[in-house]
Amino acid sequence: MERFASVTGELDTLVDSGRLTGYVCGIRENGRSRIAAGGTRSRGGPALDEDAVFPLSSTTKPVGGVLALRLVELGILALDDPVAILLPELSAPRVLTRPDGPIDRTVPAGRQITLRHLLTMTAGVGWAGAGSPLTDAMSERQVAPGPYAPPMEPDEYLRLLGGLPLVDQPGRGWHYHTSSDVLGVLLARATGATVSGLVAEHVTGPLGLADCDFTADPDRIPTCYGLGPDGGLRSLDIRSMFAHPPRFESLACGLASTVADYLAFLDILVDGGIVLGPEYVEEMTTDHLTPRQRAGAEGFIGPGCGYGMQVEIRPDGVVGWAGGLGTIGYVDRRTGRCAAVFTTQAFDVPGTADALDSVWALLR
Structure with a gap:
């Protein structure tokens, strides 16, 4: 697909220029996904694989919304x-x-x-x-x-x-x-259940998502970078966080996932599929903000956007969310096209925002 090749080319340019260490991106439509990876697992390390597992950080929140509903x-x-x-x-x-x-x-x-x-x-x-x-x-x-x-x-x-x-x-x-x-x-x-048990029973289990969980194989997690005090990259201790079950299973930021699994999850936000009734998907993906609340959300949601239940609602029918450790996933509910871009660097690193913005071109 020409659009997909164009976007991955732009992401590769960010890698070549030193503004992006690594990425995995993908699109999904009509039950089929296309995924590509670029860059490396760490600076100077081996190539990043398409099945790498990333910390979702706030991209976890839509999973919590689906589970609650x-x-x-x-x-x-x-x-x-x-x-x-x-x-x-x-x-x-x-x-x-x-x-x-x-x-x-x-x-x-x-x-x-x-x-x-x-x-x-x-x-x-x-x-x-x-x-x-x-x-x-x-x-x-x-x-x-x-x-x-x-x-x-x-x-x-x-x-x-x-x-x-x-x-x-x-x-x-x-x-x-x-x-x-x-x-x-x-x-x-x-x-009376654990959060991880609920996620497995009601979301990831029915969808067959083997790699979306509160724990992950550390060998599949690339090095994640943040901005150091000197303005350079500093590695974040992400692998150890997912090596063992956490004390607090956070629906705000606690899951890790592959791009492939997250794309399959985003399908829920179209019509619910086998996980959630369509009326509850409508409730989740309807803007619930008053003008005062929308003003308070400025800087978190885009201009002209609203907020539903754990997802941003954009005027063009696109819904989803992004995570501060460099992940983003959205779906166009009109077309059913899903897109996700996961990077190996946090939002505060120059280049990350440009990489995540490529999700909009994938949805067109």
């Missing part, structure tokens, strides 16, 4: 029930009087947090802005938003998070990331 479809949870029934740590939250204010200046929450709030990032938990007292407090407790799973057990995570105020009233603003980690704890408590 499957449990709603099964009647295990309801979108508008208070989560405090299962998460008593969030039963009586306090709310900052202003998002950048002191964490001891709060008022009671005016309503309970619901599953719908978690799925749409409007629960009042999440990114409170760089340098704000709440962000600093979350960082001190190791529960702040980031590309890695919290380094603790889920109950401890909820205890620490629940001891802090919300950044906004539930249902009022849009605040990134943390809702997805709370979501995972909710789903596990609702079912």
Whole structure:
């Protein structure tokens, strides 16, 4: 396909110029995938293979959205029930009087947090802005938003998070990331199962995705790079994170996958396939943001875009999400064409954004 060859050629140019270490990209349509790889597994190392496994970071979130809606479809949870029934740590939250204010200046929450709030990032938990007292407090407790799973057990995570105020009233603003980690704890408590068990039972198992999981063979994971303090590349310790089951199975950022498996997952967002009823796919891929929430999401979603349930909603019918460690996956729901670009370097490395932007050309 001429378009695919053109895009891989542009990615190879980024590799040749030294702006990209390695990539795997692919498209999927009518049940068939085409995948290509370029660059190396590490700087000066062997060529990168098409079946390499990448940390998804935030590209995990759409998987969490599908899983949660499957449990709603099964009647295990309801979108508008208070989560405090299962998460008593969030039963009586306090709310900052202003998002950048002191964490001891709060008022009671005016309503309970619901599953719908978690799925749409409007629960009042999440990114409170760089340098704000709440962000600093979350960082001190190791529960702040980031590309890695919290380094603790889920109950401890909820205890620490629940001891802090919300950044906004539930249902009022849009605040990134943390809702997805709370979501995972909710789903596990609702079912008595592990998050990994739920993902396997309801998503990856039915789809036959052998390489989308919370653990991975370290030998299949390429070296991932971030930006070092000197402006050069520094390797990130990704392999060890996936070598053993994590203490916290994060639906915000905890999965690893091949491009092939992620493309097959994206098919769900067209009509649900064997995983999810079409009415629930519509719910997930409908923009749920108010104008105020959309303003709060600026910088996270593109101009003119909205947010559904764990996915960005673009005006042209394209939905999906990207991850801070250099992955992106979207699907055009009108045509059924899926596209993904996974790289070996984080978003802060020059060249990564250019590589990820090639996903739009793959979808045309």
